Amino acid sequence: MKKERYLLLILLILIWQGLCSFNLIPRYKLSSPVEIVLGLVELIKIGVPPGHLLHHHVLYSLYRVALGYGVAALLAIPLGLLMGWFPRLRRMISPIIEVVRPIPPLAWIPIAIVWFGIGIKSAAFIIFLGAFFPILLNTIAGVLSINPILIEAARTLQAKEKDIFYKVLLPGSVPNIFVGMRVGLGVGWMTLVAAEFTGVREGFGLGYMIMTARDIQRPDEILAGMLVIGLIGLLINAGLKVTESRALRWR
Amino acid sequence: MTLELLGLSKTFYGANESEAVHALDHIEYRIESGRFVGIIGPSGCGKTTLLRIIAGLEKASEGKVLLDGKEMLQGSETVGMVFQEYALFPWRTTLQNIEMGLEIRGVDREKRRLTAMEYIKQFGLSGFENRYPRELSGGMKQRVAIARTLIMNPRVVLMDEPFGSLDSQTRNGMQEFLLKIWQERGDTIIFVTHNVDEAVFLSDEIVVLSRRPGRIIKRVEVNIPRPRDRTSEECNRIRRDILRVLEVEMKKEERER
Numbered sequence: 001m002k003k004e005r006y007l008l009l010i011l012l013i014l015i016w017q018g019l020c021s022f023n024l025i026p027r028y029k030l031s032s033p034v035e036i037v038l039g040l041v042e043l044i045k046i047g048v049p050p051g052h053l054l055h056h057h058v059l060y061s062l063y064r065v066a067l068g069y070g071v072a073a074l075l076a077i078p079l080g081l082l083m084g085w086f087p088r089l090r091r092m093i094s095p096i097i098e099v100v101r102p103i104p105p106l107a108w109i110p111i112a113i114v115w116f117g118i119g120i121k122s123a124a125f126i127i128f129l130g131a132f133f134p135i136l137l138n139t140i141a142g143v144l145s146i147n148p149i150l151i152e153a154a155r156t157l158q159a160k161e162k163d164i165f166y167k168v169l170l171p172g173s174v175p176n177i178f179v180g181m182r183v184g185l186g187v188g189w190m191t192l193v194a195a196e197f198t199g200v201r202e203g204f205g206l207g208y209m210i211m212t213a214r215d216i217q218r219p220d221e222i223l224a225g226m227l228v229i230g231l232i233g234l235l236i237n238a239g240l241k242v243t244e245s246r247a248l249r250w251r
Numbered sequence: 252m253t254l255e256l257l258g259l260s261k262t263f264y265g266a267n268e269s270e271a272v273h274a275l276d277h278i279e280y281r282i283e284s285g286r287f288v289g290i291i292g293p294s295g296c297g298k299t300t301l302l303r304i305i306a307g308l309e310k311a312s313e314g315k316v317l318l319d320g321k322e323m324l325q326g327s328e329t330v331g332m333v334f335q336e337y338a339l340f341p342w343r344t345t346l347q348n349i350e351m352g353l354e355i356r357g358v359d360r361e362k363r364r365l366t367a368m369e370y371i372k373q374f375g376l377s378g379f380e381n382r383y384p385r386e387l388s389g390g391m392k393q394r395v396a397i398a399r400t401l402i403m404n405p406r407v408v409l410m411d412e413p414f415g416s417l418d419s420q421t422r423n424g425m426q427e428f429l430l431k432i433w434q435e436r437g438d439t440i441i442f443v444t445h446n447v448d449e450a451v452f453l454s455d456e457i458v459v460l461s462r463r464p465g466r467i468i469k470r471v472e473v474n475i476p477r478p479r480d481r482t483s484e485e486c487n488r489i490r491r492d493i494l495r496v497l498e499v500e501m502k503k504e505e506r507e508r
Binding site: 159 | 308343351352356
């Protein structure tokens, strides 16, 4: 049954390679699958720019994401729990959230550079903005989704406010928090690349790598880079899903 | 230990004055230690509200609840509650659900675990201590809920139609189970139900509430020795008595519509 899943994908790749091999698609527009794989090998062995190997770029990008995402989660989860629990707080902060949230993280790039200069801080800030709102909103939804009867049951067991917070609200919100974290990670990872387009001081990062590949007119390497970005995104998401299903055995 | 309900009234206010719902009207009642009291009444008569006021989940509009002459404080060690929908914490195993109250109280882990395991054994839940609520049947879930409440040794145990979600065979079994536990422990139990048969089978005394606003309209002492035969003439007599009173209340409701 597993094999069936990849059937369509393989078919598409074969058609694609066929179209390229018979020169039905100009090379400069779309490289063939084979060329992309070869480009990938070159990225791994030689690097773009030369000497900056693929795994360097990957590590730098991951580091930026980890920073921006880590701060986002550390702020959004507690804030979300509090906003979920205290209606007044929620009413006060919501307008601010609703105004800032629609602004695309990338629109913040100019001001981020003014505030933090070009470098890891501004890239991490953009990623932070991308990840923060999904995590926050899903955490709030998590608290609000808790059946009130559970809170009452806890009260009849003599729970005080802090008991309710740590023993009911927090565990009860975990499923939604995970959803928020996965979405936030997805957005954060996607934002990363564009954030890196604007410039990274050290010359490392997947976004930077793709931009350089464009500058030297290597579409095969551009596409190989995109493939790597997609695969890493997939792996991180899969990793989170595994953690999630272990933590949510009770479902 | 005496629990007194003095002139308890409750009104729920809607958006405007005309939407006020009078749930309870001057409930006066006294319960002695170790008694099993059944409360029965038509739907919407305020029986759940009454329980919630005693539990401290709701504030009375008028009147007081006194325990041994003193007003009860919310969150004190006096009252435990079992809900119809079990209200088990889905992310906690059977064991963890049962020890929840002890955990909140600060009892150390070893002691908690031992005490909880005793209850698990006594309540026929052995082998299920590490299962999650979604893996348990309705009857098991309710047993966990009852264990979770009784392990705290509350002065008064409130039960809000605890067997309402169960099929009738499981329900009868649970009634017998509850009686057995009660006879061993001697808790004071206030048991709300829709089911007259259940009330007659279980209670020392049955309190019948009128339709909204709920008032006590009848008190029936059930002196039949236990174990009771549901089909006996004595039980039937009391059932008829109560059903008649409830019928009158329902007719009044219909006339008003």
